[in-house]
Amino acid sequence: MPDKRASMHDAVADLVRDGETVAIEGFTHLISFAAGHEIIRQRKRHLTLCRLTPDLIYDQMVAAGVADGLVFSWLGNPGVGSLHAIRRRLEGGNPLQIEEYSHFGMVGRYTAGAAGLPFYPLRSYQGSDLPAVNPKIVPIQSPYGDETVYAVPPLHPDVAIVHVQRADASGNAQIWGLLGCQREAAFAADRVIVVAEELVEEAVIRADPNRTVIPHAIVDAVVIEPRGCHPSYAQGYYDRDNRFYLDWEAISRDPEQLDAWLGEWVYGVASRQEYAEKLGAERWDELTPGPAPAAPVDYGSYQ
Amino acid sequence: MPDKRASMHDAVADLVRDGETVAIEGFTHLISFAAGHEIIRQRKRHLTLCRLTPDLIYDQMVAAGVADGLVFSWLGNPGVGSLHAIRRRLEGGNPLQIEEYSHFGMVGRYTAGAAGLPFYPLRSYQGSDLPAVNPKIVPIQSPYGDETVYAVPPLHPDVAIVHVQRADASGNAQIWGLLGCQREAAFAADRVIVVAEELVEEAVIRADPNRTVIPHAIVDAVVIEPRGCHPSYAQGYYDRDNRFYLDWEAISRDPEQLDAWLGEWVYGVASRQEYAEKLGAERWDELTPGPAPAAPVDYGSYQ
Amino acid sequence: MTVGYSPAEMMIVAAARLLEGERTCFVGVGLPNIACNLARHDKAPDLELIYESGVFGARPARLPLSIGDAALVTGSLSVTSMNELFSYYLQGGLIDVGFLGAAQLDRHGNINTTVIGDYHHPKVRLPGSGGACEIALNARKVHVIMRQSPRSFVSRVDFITSPGRVLDTVVTDLGLYRVEEGEMTLISIHPGVTAGDVQAATGWPLRVAPDLATTPAPAPHELRLIREELDPARVRSVKETVPDLSGSGDCAQDPERGSPHGLRWRPAG
Amino acid sequence: MTVGYSPAEMMIVAAARLLEGERTCFVGVGLPNIACNLARHDKAPDLELIYESGVFGARPARLPLSIGDAALVTGSLSVTSMNELFSYYLQGGLIDVGFLGAAQLDRHGNINTTVIGDYHHPKVRLPGSGGACEIALNARKVHVIMRQSPRSFVSRVDFITSPGRVLDTVVTDLGLYRVEEGEMTLISIHPGVTAGDVQAATGWPLRVAPDLATTPAPAPHELRLIREELDPARVRSVKETVPDLSGSGDCAQDPERGSPHGLRWRPAG
DSSP states (O other): OOOOBOOHHHHHHHHOOTTOEEEEOOSSBSOOHHHHHHHHHTTOOSEEEEOSSOHHHHHHHHHTTOEEEEEESOOSBTTTBOOHHHHHHHHSSSOOEEEEOOHHHHHHHHHHHHHTOSOEEESOOTTOSHHHHOTTOEEEEOSSTTOEEEEEOOOOOSEEEEEEEEEOTTOOEEOOSOOTTHHHHHHHSSEEEEEEEEEOOHHHHHTOGGGEEEOGGGOSEEEEOTTTTTTSBBTTTBOOOHHHHHHHHHHHHSHHHHHHHHIIIIITOSSHHHHHHHHOHHHHHHHOOBOOBOOOOBOOBOO | OOOOBOOHHHHHHHHOOTTOEEEEOOSSBSOOHHHHHHHHHTTOOSEEEEOSSOHHHHHHHHHTTOEEEEEESOOSBTTTBOOHHHHHHHHSSSOOEEEEOOHHHHHHHHHHHHHTOSOEEESOOTTOSHHHHOTTOEEEEOSSTTOEEEEEOOOOOSEEEEEEEEEOTTOOEEOOSOOTTHHHHHHHSSEEEEEEEEEOOHHHHHTOGGGEEEOGGGOSEEEEOTTTTTTSBBTTTBOOOHHHHHHHHHHHHSHHHHHHHHIIIIITOSSHHHHHHHHOHHHHHHHOOBOOBOOOOBOOBOO | OOOOBOHHHHHHHHHHHTTTTOOEEEOOSSHHHHHHHHHHHTTOTTOEEEETTTEESOOOSSOOSSTTOHHHHTTOSEEOOHHHIIIIIIITTOOSEEEEOOSEEETTOOEEOSEEEOSSSEEEEOOOOTTHHHHHHHSSEEEEEOOOOTTTEESSOSSOSBOOTTEEEEEOSSEEEEEETTEEEEEEEOTTOOHHHHHHTOSSOOEEEEEEEEOOOOOHHHHHIIIIIIOTTOTTTTTOOSOOOOTTSOOOOOTTOSSOOOOOOBOOO | OOOOBOHHHHHHHHHHHTTTTOOEEEOOSSHHHHHHHHHHHTTOTTOEEEETTTEESOOOSSOOSSTTOHHHHTTOSEEOOHHHIIIIIIITTOOSEEEEOOSEEETTOOEEOSEEEOSSSEEEEOOOOTTHHHHHHHSSEEEEEOOOOTTTEESSOSSOSBOOTTEEEEEOSSEEEEEETTEEEEEEEOTTOOHHHHHHTOSSOOEEEEEEEEOOOOOHHHHHIIIIIIOTTOTTTTTOOSOOOOTTSOOOOOTTOSSOOOOOOBOOO
16 A cells, blocks of 8 residues: 655645635544644635534634635534634625535535435425525435425535544544544545544554544545644544633634734644644643543454 | 343344344344344244345245245355255245345445435446336436436334344444444334343443444343354354355255254254354354454543 | 522523433533433433434533533443434434524524524624534424523524424523414423513513413522532533533524623522 | 466456456455455555455455455454445445456346346346445446356346446456447457357357457466465365356356356366
């Protein structure tokens, strides 16, 4: 299997192109802030950003001017409040093209994209105003009887960026904890960047194949980026930095503070490593969980 | 959580009823022969049996007269040859109602059943004669553009029987190795019998939640039945007994031999434990794999 | 004995009591999370908590910071992909109760968490559906927890995010409501609240049940559980003035607040 | 140097050569499994083996007994549910090549693995589709491996299980075929086989390519790999006379055999 390792700089430079549709997925868990910041640093433009929950990372990317559009299902600072940079665009005069679903609708769009289906049927939207403002959400009649459900179209991002706990050099990637819709987003995408907390030997992947979420066959680049999710988290590695999520409320309310924050923490650092060091050992200590090992499992050796 | 443990005898007596639709799932792996044999022993009648691959167990059940119908996608002795008891019914005068799909069609039927959908769309059947002989396979047009795919209807077994490697007393069940469509079959069914190789404490399940395939909320009975899959296998516990699969070719070709086999190995034993003992320690030794432990994973303790 | 309690505590307790006998509940963070855990410790010992993030049977060792908190995962019974969670658990019909938040709720029980004003030119852009729309259509019943005001309790919502088709009970800081004969009806009023308070916080002439009850105040053992076991840091049950909750995370921010509301403490009734 | 080889070995080698440069192959047990592993050791080192049972990137330590063998799981790169395997890998368009077996193949490349005779009153009931129908419609290309006879190579199949829409090459014990201008065309003949042998084993007047080739005989290194590494017990490559194979397991049993065929050994060309 080919070695696909690259620096975040090179992976983003090579694989993320102006005007494209980009999905940095991960539901609360495993959000690649490192990739988002690199996209900001490289001043990518006119992107359409897809995520169920834009979270702080898309608020930052929108504030930095990389995005023309947003495809999403829940727009907030989870457990805290608003994404004020995005809200300013939506409530003010500076348009941001939005395409809005429910969570299951977004999951269905990725799933149809991954599965090569022309549509995904689901039981939602009946009686909601969402189909009225998003013409892509349409009713579809069951071929058995006259029941009607709704359909959403496939979503095929040009690039999906997925942070995982461990991956080998060719891109076989394993996740535990919340799985979100990373598998679906990756299979749906034209190109895939796997960002890993840890590089492991292929033998580690092969020692637990049920945990593999993404196979190397769909991966274009592997970036080893420890602590690449902060202030989001990586199950078993570090906790969500809730202090930062709380702080973001005030930072994002004020465009000047936000610009200063981007200047200091994104443009002002060359890499995620520099960011992590700048954050300081004490903060990382606070975020480190205690041990909770998985119960052992034996696959058996069959010769 | 309630303790749902029952003997195989009681679980089958209480939950499998004459005339019902029954799915004993497991693709090659984790086929509950123990449940099938108990259904034969209790002389259940007029069942409709669903499985992607009827395998030897349904050949035995059909031979024993429990089934009126079969819903399936591949009818053979995997890697060996034919299921002669079923073939005799299909090629001879004694009708067995069949409803035939492809594998993906069967998987789709369980998936639609599990997901509460009125149909499951898939890219198959175009140009095949299968829709001509199974009117439940119908074309469906995409609401986006004029593309046509095919649909299959949901399958809702009255009972699904799923063998797993480990379960707790209330039915939270974990599988590793081939996952087949057991999760889908169980969620699609009205009642679920979990048969487990091993009973574990709830804490073992909670120590690796990503491995849980079936939650207790959908389980009606938990049967602890070590070696319950023989001659099928349980990854990490014992290997497929290929000698038996080879032997079945001759046994099932000859109705008298088949009857004698049922007499000796099904009616002639009271339980799976008796069957396993009758098979003998030497055979079990031959089938026991060496160790191949999964790579460790840490979920982290978040207090 | 007089024990003081906050409006949030009244809401938590009232919501928890709704869960008696239920087995599966789709939970949002914040008040519903504490309410569900209170029910598990009290009137619904078999209640399993399900989160749209993919978690079934959570037993968080701390109060979760979001519906995707790491503490919900560790020690839970099952974690699946969101596709499987929405497909097999929710759409498959396993969910007895879903809790939703609302920025606006109307006379017919419809829920708005999308916009205040016109969708294309919003006065206030709210979070949107998250999983709320499908929860509102696939759970057997739905309860709403929200703070009540003339701006949030409106005759007609600006946008129907989630239809109120299976709406059961609405818990506010003033009372409890059910939809009866197609219309939101006050069925119980919290201790210390007057009918005038309620009408003043409602944007249409309110229908009141003929057998209007008074909500029993939080019992000492309920308050003890909340304060000593479920939220010892008092993160939510005192400080949280805007119910930050829904099956879908946080749909319920007050659209126009500039600062916390500072709900008053009330003496026990 | 003269090395004897079996017809099965010729088929394995011919099939393996078709995989040069391919990256992902949907594999059945039996001959395709050996062929794919031969290709991996020889001309297609990056080839990944995918099984409809849910396995991607298998490295079996022994010759698998079925497509669901435990040895395919241990040490593989990924094991998923069948729903995910069919949806994301196959239907999602990741499969370069699928191998299928056939009980009957017709002049237009359609595949029958369902029945001989009428579907509702079958003379011989065959296994059916398994995954073959969707493999035949979703893989980029499909190769068929089968034993050729007037009963299996027929003008029109009794039942189209899998349409031959993306059929690339058919490997038989006598030669290689491709569909050209809508019709099965002999493009290469195995060493020691005559045009008469081939026509005698074909149920319609056979189209022959103008540039008909002779299949290069198995090379010594290919035979060594098969015999010493891939199938040292000679389970399949000698004894197996009916190619027991398909993307879908075992679709290819000869419908009318009562006993093994006993294919002859041939001297190397």
